[in-house]
Amino acid sequence: MTQSLEQVAQEIRERVVRFRTEEGAVWANEIEQTRQIPDALWHRLRELGFLNLTQPQWAGGRGLPLQLYFPILEEVARCHGSIRMVVHVYNSIWRTVGCGREEQQREWLPKVANGEALVAFALTEPGNGTGIDLRTTATYQQGRYILNGQKHLITFAEEADVLVVIAKTDAEAGRAGLTAFLVRKGNPGMRLTPMPDMMGDKGSSHAVVTLQDCAVPEADVLGEVGQGFDIALRGFLDQSRACIAQSAVGLAAEALDQATDFVRHRTTFGKPLSARQAIQMRLAEMAMEVQAARLLCLDAARKYDAGQDISLEASMAKGFAIRMVGAVTDGALALFGGIGYMAGSPVERLYRDARSIWFEEGTAEMQKMTIAERLLTDARKRERAAR
Numbered sequence: 001m002t003q004s005l006e007q008v009a010q011e012i013r014e015r016v017v018r019f020r021t022e023e024g025a026v027w028a029n030e031i032e033q034t035r036q037i038p039d040a041l042w043h044r045l046r047e048l049g050f051l052n053l054t055q056p057q058w059a060g061g062r063g064l065p066l067q068l069y070f071p072i073l074e075e076v077a078r079c080h081g082s083i084r085m086v087v088h089v090y091n092s093i094w095r096t097v098g099c100g101r102e103e104q105q106r107e108w109l110p111k112v113a114n115g116e117a118l119v120a121f122a123l124t125e126p127g128n129g130t131g132i133d134l135r136t137t138a139t140y141q142q143g144r145y146i147l148n149g150q151k152h153l154i155t156f157a158e159e160a161d162v163l164v165v166i167a168k169t170d171a172e173a174g175r176a177g178l179t180a181f182l183v184r185k186g187n188p189g190m191r192l193t194p195m196p197d198m199m200g201d202k203g204s205s206h207a208v209v210t211l212q213d214c215a216v217p218e219a220d221v222l223g224e225v226g227q228g229f230d231i232a233l234r235g236f237l238d239q240s241r242a243c244i245a246q247s248a249v250g251l252a253a254e255a256l257d258q259a260t261d262f263v264r265h266r267t268t269f270g271k272p273l274s275a276r277q278a279i280q281m282r283l284a285e286m287a288m289e290v291q292a293a294r295l296l297c298l299d300a301a302r303k304y305d306a307g308q309d310i311s312l313e314a315s316m317a318k319g320f321a322i323r324m325v326g327a328v329t330d331g332a333l334a335l336f337g338g339i340g341y342m343a344g345s346p347v348e349r350l351y352r353d354a355r356s357i358w359f360e361e362g363t364a365e366m367q368k369m370t371i372a373e374r375l376l377t378d379a380r381k382r383e384r385a386a387r
């Protein structure tokens with residue numbers, strides 16, 4: 001009997017919970033100690049079926065809509081920042097290639113879904129702002145584009161088989177001057193330099209990508225010339241922002257559970273901390289914040305699955321989740337008292353891992369700029385309509 005997508009999602013979610021309770025802590029400890037994601041873990045996540053949840057079924061993925069994927073991602077995000085990162089990268093960055101031409105989708109998507117290929121996404125640059133401010137150029141020369149420029153903070157660039165690089169093909173054309181390129185591993189014009197260890201998400205690699213006269217065949221323009229902004233923002237980042245927000249929900253829910261368990265057992269002045277109303281209020285505040293963020297994610301997921309533009313909803317979810325996860329992990333650390341600050345305490349790693357969520361797919365200010373732009377555009381439209 002064929003399972004419904006709901007049944008598939010429920011079964012995988014339960015598998016994640018089992019993985020977390022039976023193996024999660026062992027993998028997390030190994031990552032924290034070695035500062036690496038062991039090959040065996042990449043393999044295990046693939047074997048358990050956590051890396052092909054969202055890719056289309058024709059390519060070998062499970063084809064889960066965001067609404068069904070999010071409860072799974074929430075459980076994954078309770079495990080370890082880098083486990084979440086691997087699952088997220090496989091289940092999210094393929095969408096850039098999903099905006100490509102049919103032959104590009106046919107080449108790459110089955111490989112991503114069966115775990116043979118990893119795609120990384122290279123937008124951020126060290127010397128300037130993101131988006132139309134970027135300076136990496138791509139110049140057409142006899143059937144090839146020559147890329148020059150530098151990207152940094154690129155997650156899993158070293159492990160990736162192909163990088164989606166956003167570059168400028170027309171300096172005067174604004175958004176329409178941006179193009180996405182597939183730059184394959186081993187291209188002699190691309191140099192990868194590992195970046196120093198990060199504060200959290202230990203084990204995840206990030207690299208500086210230097211493109212020096214990097215020749216990319218015209219066939220590896222992803223989609224069409226001038227579609228780079230749409231591929232980066234509408235095709236990938238909007239849904240990915242909602243995914244990062246959902247990851248924040250999982251991480252914060254874990255911090256809240258840890259803090260709740262702790263205050264039930266920690267006694268001061270003759271009573272468990274959990275008997276104090278001040279502590280109960282704090283837990284309640286944290287729980288409300290987590291649930292509010294979860295519902296913002298669900299709203300974005302439902303609209304995305306219905307084919308709607310979710311730039312506003314994704315930015316609201318991500319902007320809110322940044323504040324929420326900061327407050328909840330702060331609160332959890334505070335409730336643990338000094339013992340929580342100890343390296344290796346249950347909340348210390350969550351506190352560090354939460355901070356990457358501030359940056360991945362854009363900061364709070366970037367999300368607020370998107371929200372404000374929509375508010376002002378709508379206000380202008382209302383004014384015009386009233387005239």
Ligand SMILES: Cc1cc2nc3c(=O)[nH]c(=O)nc-3n(C[C@H](O)[C@H](O)[C@H](O)COP(=O)(O)OP(=O)(O)OC[C@H]3O[C@@H](n4cnc5c(N)ncnc54)[C@H](O)[C@@H]3O)c2cc1C
Binds near residue numbers: 123156362363364
């Ligand atoms: C763990 C991690 C993984 C990442 N992975 C990737 C990846 O795989 N691919 C990729 O391309 N990038 C990646 N990034 C980069 C990430 O997307 C950027 O760090 C983030 O978008 C912020 O950009 P920035 O670092 O250039 O900050 P900046 O743009 O330099 O901003 C610095 C500060 O100024 C604020 N600011 C900037 N401009 C304005 C403005 N106009 N008005 C008001 N405030 C402003 C920002 O909000 C921020 O607080 C990753 C980052 C991290 C930390």
